[in-house]
Amino acid sequence: MRWSRAFIFFDYIACGKNYPEKIETIVKGISDGCVQGGLSLIGGETAEMPGFYGESEYDLAGFAVGLADKSKIIDGSKIREGDVIIGLASSGIHSNGYSLVRKVLRPQESNIKEFVETLGATMGDVLLRPTKIYVKPVLNLISQIEVKGIANITGGGFYENIPRMFPKGITAEIEKGTWPVLPVFEFIRKQGSIAERDMFGTFNMGIGMVLAVSQRYANEAVSILRESGEEAFIIGRAVKGDELTIC
Template identity: 50%
Template sequence: MGYSYRDAGVDIEAGNEVVERIKPAVARTLRPEVLGGLGGFGGLFKLDLAKYPNPVLVSGTDGVGTKLRLAFQMNRHDTIGQDAVAMCVNDILVQGAEPLYFLDYLAVGKVEPQRLSQVVEGIARGCEMAGCALIGGETAEMPGFYAEDEYDIAGFSVGVVNEDKLIDGSKIRVGDILIGLPSSGLHSNGYSLARKIFAPYSLDEKFPELGESLGDALLRPTRIYVKSILSLLSGVEILGMAHITGGGLTDNVPRVLPAGLGAKIDTTKWERPSIFSLIQRLGDVAWTEMYRTFNMGVGFVLVVRAEDESLVRQKLDELGEKSFVLGSVIMGEGVAYEDGNTGIGPRE
């Protein structure tokens, strides 16, 4: 008797079981513009041209990096999907785009239906938070390439904004104000350094300053800012936005600033989650490195006119979003930090 695909490590029936398990979760994310359902060769989405008569499509793709290793170690797979969605939809939100739909790619060593359905449940939850449809995906079983208990995840999202509402930072000028929205922790960046520092410790370790286990603090999912920011954009002028991911405030804030302009940030203006101070202390990490590797408690940044700051923060509060003034736009390049404690910049 000859070999079968299952003999080679690929279980088609298990893959079909995953599809059946995830159908209810996917159905919860659907929007009226979605045509058809799961099973087609391509996802179908009919753009609402009444709402977007001059549409610009904005797309983004990303993964969650080595945060996956923690999910494997803790055998918890219900939140990592939200991370994948967040990394994509928060990026396209920066330009004022409403996320329309999301697709996922899962590459696995062995299809384990319960584990993979948990991952997709997390993806669907993230899509619900962002108001976008989970319109399709791919699960690739690759025995001999990945270990049986491992997988990788990547996502792709498409959004839309009317051309006259596109936010590109071009109106930003000296004196404009930077407003920060808090992160929930590390989000999905800096894990290679964090894992190296915490390697000697158990993920069950309970450091007093964390108030929870180390694993819980590290696996906390990335926040999704979409619904709050889209609601905010309908009532006030936002000049620029930045999603604080790899590169931290140091590299991401300048991405939205016109040439010749920089930012002055006062790091005493918000409360950093304790996980960052713990990483810095245990790893003796330079503060300049910390602010270029991690979000340091700031997940999203808005740039507004000084005269609009109070109104913007009031509206954010009404939307249930905490906010704080990070600093301002200045002449120059990059980010100049002010902090009398960490020594990363002078105090005037």
Template identity: 55%
Template sequence: MDITYKSAGVDVDEGQRAVKLMKDHVKSTFNSNVLADLGGFGGLFSLNINDYKEPVLVSGTDGVGTKLKLAFMMDKHDTIGQDCVAMCVNDILCQGGKPLFFLDYIATGKLVGEKIAQIVGGIAEGCKLAGSALIGGETAEMPGLYKEDEYDLAGFAVGIVDKPNIITGKNIEAGDIILALPSSGIHSNGYSLVRKLIFDILDMKTTDYVEEFGETLGEVLLTPTKIYVKPILSLIKDINVKGICHITGGGFYENIPRILPENVDAKIDIKSWQIPPIFKFIQQKGNISYKEMFSTFNMGVGMAIVVSQEDAQRSMEILKASGEDVKEIGEIVKGNKQVIL
């Protein structure tokens, strides 16, 4: 018996069909800086640096984590790509980076063209929300390493910032104000705890309708991560933003100190914003402490932004004009790089 790549589990023809199915999604993100068509060995992007004195590239990479399990359970794959883009572009935003382009990596046990096209459609949607071009990617079929109906997803973003305008947090001082942009839900962190509680302990299903959510459990859990590029770029164009923090894995306690100087604390008023119902549900059903919740989840805050007291009101006006329900959630006080809740 002759053995072929296809008989070993890798269907090259299906891979080519997947490329054809995703082509329109990818091209919808192209702009005048993209020089290569889909299918080249590398993505080519023309770097326009005329608006920058000392251009610096800023990059970020991330995946979606076990939130992918929800996509598998629901057989819904058209939004998970936005999560991947968001986790990368929101990170580079924290240093003032304007996203330029994005690349994705999808690995699966069995390649199905329509499913890959749905995933890439979500990636393309995220790129459009971020003003970023999707200039390349890799789809790998790996039988024996992944289950046939499962896949992993990761991405890589590159942005640009002028060196004098890099946001580091080094000038944060006591008296500064902490603003918050709301999350769209759990985003892409804490899903191992969520799945353990909801599906193993509570024995719930993604199709269960939950009154306090106004939608099914699956719908609220699979809500894609919010992308903050446009409102934040609008803000830093007019305001001297001192620090930006993406609230991801590790919640408040791990992420906020990353932008604080050694001599200050971030004092947060947890009554200053409405914690979304999904977090209250998780906390009550799991009997989880406040500290554990704020160490694991974003608790309704996707981005924390530090500005001077003098700039706080104007910052809120700019963010509200961008459609953001911005809240003042705390202040910077003297301390030793801690978060006080």
């Protein structure tokens, strides 16, 4: 049996007014994501609630059902001091930090289509860039190399997400400069005069997922991920301690 497999996905769409062309576009995006993740979109629910949502507002939710071999579940318990932390490049902000983004950048119809030189694109293109889905490249890696830990960098950034994959008494030492930080994060930092620690505690800073592997397999793991089309970098190591450090 494969290490794991996700099978099906259900979606839920709530809106103030059901515009068929808008719903079609939303479902197309969900479907594309399912293809990337190897899932079948088999159903869902659409709720039109004009008394609760504004006419142009909508809300999305969903869940996947999968299967894992219990003996092969990756829970971080095998991570040891000296293991290597590999980062997979993000495509942008992904699905977190948008409350701060809106507060700092105040995207409006009047500026969302303006080309921003430092971003190399319009603000709208950058802020609406889809979250990367790493399912297939990571499953391919797992089929060839023992991966000891996995953490998706979502809300809470580096400081909240990476420590979750470690056993008690082990944490990570992350080395800045080992991966390219996307221009959007520097743009946000400057526009909002945000402290560096707060940036790493809110955003993914160019790393959407991290993996822990033995040092002996680190370079091979990076090569396999790059062959799968992912930008992968060795960004740190596992050390004794309880608090993640970024240096």
